[in-house]
Amino acid sequence: MSLWVNSLFVDHALLRIPWRNWGVVESGALYRSNHPLPWQLAEGTKRHGLQSVINLRGRRDSCGSDALGRERAAALGLVHADQPFESRGAPHKDRILRLMELYRTLPRPILIHCKSGADRTGLAAGIWHLMQGRPAAEAAGELSLRHGHVAAARTGILDAFFEAYAKAEARGVPFETWLTEEYDEAALRAAFRPQPLASWITDRVLRRE
Numbered sequence: 001m002s003l004w005v006n007s008l009f010v011d012h013a014l015l016r017i018p019w020r021n022w023g024v025v026e027s028g029a030l031y032r033s034n035h036p037l038p039w040q041l042a043e044g045t046k047r048h049g050l051q052s053v054i055n056l057r058g059r060r061d062s063c064g065s066d067a068l069g070r071e072r073a074a075a076l077g078l079v080h081a082d083q084p085f086e087s088r089g090a091p092h093k094d095r096i097l098r099l100m101e102l103y104r105t106l107p108r109p110i111l112i113h114c115k116s117g118a119d120r121t122g123l124a125a126g127i128w129h130l131m132q133g134r135p136a137a138e139a140a141g142e143l144s145l146r147h148g149h150v151a152a153a154r155t156g157i158l159d160a161f162f163e164a165y166a167k168a169e170a171r172g173v174p175f176e177t178w179l180t181e182e183y184d185e186a187a188l189r190a191a192f193r194p195q196p197l198a199s200w201i202t203d204r205v206l207r208r209e
Helices: 003-010 038-048 064-076 093-105 120-131 136-140 154-169 175-181 185-191 196-205
Strands: 023-026 030-033 052-055 079-082 110-113
Touching: 003 064, 023 120, 030 038, 030 120, 038 064, 052 064, 064 079, 093 120, 093 175, 110 120, 120 136, 120 154, 120 175, 136 154, 154 175, 154 185, 154 196
Parallel strands: 030 110, 052 079, 052 110
Antiparallel strands: 023 030
16 A cells, blocks of 8 residues: 555545645644644744654554655755654653653754644643643633544543643642643553543544544
8 A cells, every 4th residue: 555545545634635734833833733744744844944843652663654744844954853642541751751852852842743733732832831830721711622632531530630730730730840840640540530421522523543
């Protein structure tokens, strides 16, 4: 199967041609989108001067979109980094810390993307805001229905992550201190209760990763 056939029909990139799901997290520094097709990546680079790409899906050897994106990033001279996250699980502390290190060290502007640009990308965009000292409510705003995020589904555990930090924020605890010293992944998983219908829609209808 060709890379293009796999990308367009197996990885659903055909839907991402009309639905770009582009967003500006911070102008000149960080942008967000769903998994860009090669010409979309080139267009974003030309328009916004992109220097780096962070793939929140991680490396996928059997995915045509992954191979095509890496090839075009290399041709454009972009730094390409992988930092996979889950859309339905409590964010892993070590992965968040590595993402923060990438934010600090990669040349900017940076483009972050997952498959649909709704859940993992919203999480990563929110973490950027927290690193800049912005409030948890602003960070959580990156997980929005406008970008296709459904808070009532299993993907809502990402909203719960920001809500958990908001309680520490109210006590004056900086985000990175809370993350390294207080954040409890297991407790977040145990406490979160998604709505079955919303989860069925995201998992079976929207087919989110």
